[in-house]
Structures are given as C-alpha cells and as structure tokens.
Amino acid sequence: MEEQGPSALKELLRLSTIGVGLVAATAIGLALGYGLDWLLGTRPWLMLTFTVLGVVAGFLNLLRDVGMLKRRPW
C-alpha cells in the first residue's frame, strides 16, 4: 500500500487556511442577511439570524476540515 497521505508541509498549508474560512462564512451570513433585509424590509431580524447561521456554517466547515466529523463516537 503506497497510500501515505499528504506530506507534513501540505497538511500544514491546508490547516493554515481554516481560520479565514470562519471569518468568510460569518461575513457571508451577514451580507446575505443584510441583502435579504433590504429586499424584504425586515430589519434587523433577518440580518441577525443569518449572521448566526453564518457563524454556525463557519464552525461546521472548521470541524469538517479538522476531521472531527469523521469520528463516530462524539
């Protein structure tokens, strides 16, 4: 079996990109909420909701990247 997984440098580079994902997901949730609010006129509730959803999405991506979602026993 030649399968050894990526080298340490590649893993390091992959892990270094996780932090920006958290910020980007929160910002996108905020932007989506702001846009939907502007369309439907329901300030500020949709903006708050979508910001929270963006934070949740950011953490979901974070956990998925770290590999915590592959292990069955939580």
Add this chain to the structure above:
Amino acid sequence: MAPETTERRMSGKMFGLALGGLVLANLLVGLFLSPRHVALQHTPIVQIPNFLAFLGVPGVWMPPQVTFTWIVMGILVLGSWAGTRSLRAVPGPMQNAAEVAIEAFHSLLDQMIGKGGRDYLPLVGTVGLFILTSNLMGQIPGFQAPTANWNTTVALGVTVYVLYNVFGIRKHGFLKYLKHFCGPVWWLAPIMFIIEFIGHLARPVSLSIRLFGNIFGEESVVAILLGLTWLVMPYLIFLVVMLPLSLFTAVVQTFVFIMLTMVYIAGAVEEGHGEEHH
C-alpha cells in the same frame, strides 16, 4: 545516482542564477531609474490603449490587471506551444519542462482526489500555472501581478466554485448532489441547506481574498520600502528579506489555491457518501 545529483546541482544553480538576476535587475532599476517618489500603482511598462471604451471600460488605457492577464496568457500559450511542438521520445528542454509540470500536477491530483483525479487536470493545471506566472510576474520591475487585483482573484475563485459544483452535479446528478447539502436527519434539512449554502459560499470568498491579500500586501510593503530609497537600510531589507519572501509566497499561494481547489473537487465528487458524514 550520478545523473540525479548533477541534475539537482544544475537546478540549484539555475535557481541561484534566477534569484541573482532578479536582485541585479531590481538593484539597477532602483539605483538608476527609480524616481524619489514611488506611487503604489506606478505606471507599468506595458500599456495597451483602451479599445473597449464603447463597452463602458473607463480610462485612456486598458486597466493594468487586464493588460497583464493578457501577457500571462500569452506567456502560457507560447510556453505550451513550444513544449508540444515536436514531441520526441527523448525530450528536448521545453518538452522536458512541460513534462515535469504535468507530472507534478498528476501526482498532486492522484494524491488529493484519488482515482478519477486526472480528469480535472485542465482546471487545476490552468489555474495553478496562471497564478504562478502572475505572482512571479509581479517581482519583475515594471510589471504588475494581475493577481494583486481583487478582480482577477474573484474571477478565479468564482470559476473554481462554479466548476466544482458542476463536477459534483455531473457525477451524481442534480438531486443527489443537493442531498449532500441536507444533513443527517430529514427534519433538519431546511436549516442545514441554508447553513451548507453559506459554508459553500465562504469558499470562493476565502480563496479570492487570501490570494489577493497575500500578493497585494507584499506589493504594498515593497512599495513602502522602496519609497525610502534614500536610506540604505530599507533597500537592503527589500533585497535580502522581501524579494526572496515574495518569490516564496508566490509559490506557496499557488500551491494553497490549487490544493484547496482539489479538496473542494474531491468533496464534491467522492463516492461513498458515508465516508465524510456528520
């Protein structure tokens, strides 16, 4: 073993030669050609007059990122043509370089995506070579990196986003691909769909901002350091620290971009949906 070590010595020599050539070019331009006031976006050496003004493009010249994108395209097309012109079993230098690049991409694709990886060589190879050439072009005096502009990096990010979703849809079918977004239990599906959608949208945003921030930030630090040319120390800092760091970051940012592209493609295309399951 002997040809391998001489090859390594030769490539080390070539790298040293290239680095020395860049240092010399920057030294000469800095000592003799630079004005004492350096603007952040100095007028580049190559400018194309604006022939698309009827479409609404402002200004007298084409925007510099567009000009330099075309120059990068020209370099890549010329390089590929020269590399595949007369294919021989024992390759000449250009064909050798092309084979090295293709083999590097193939090994990365096999490692990250697995079996069907080589099908995605056009996207990953083009994006990788484009970003590498663009980043390295920013280090030549008088040229600007097109990736130092948010327009170019957003174009790259959006292309990768659209394409990895298209690959997933093409492989699994539209409804089955959407089922990936829906989470483990059916009654969580609506909110999981929104959350996954936001998480997926974070990917092109983070890709584009990361590339733009790294390359443009380097460029602005170099501009500030060179704005102090009448002092010796900032110029030495530029030559000794920023120039090698810029070259290193150019390669690293390329690698991070294509690695993340391959991770996203692998996530969209993987069989056996139960492997990465919440």
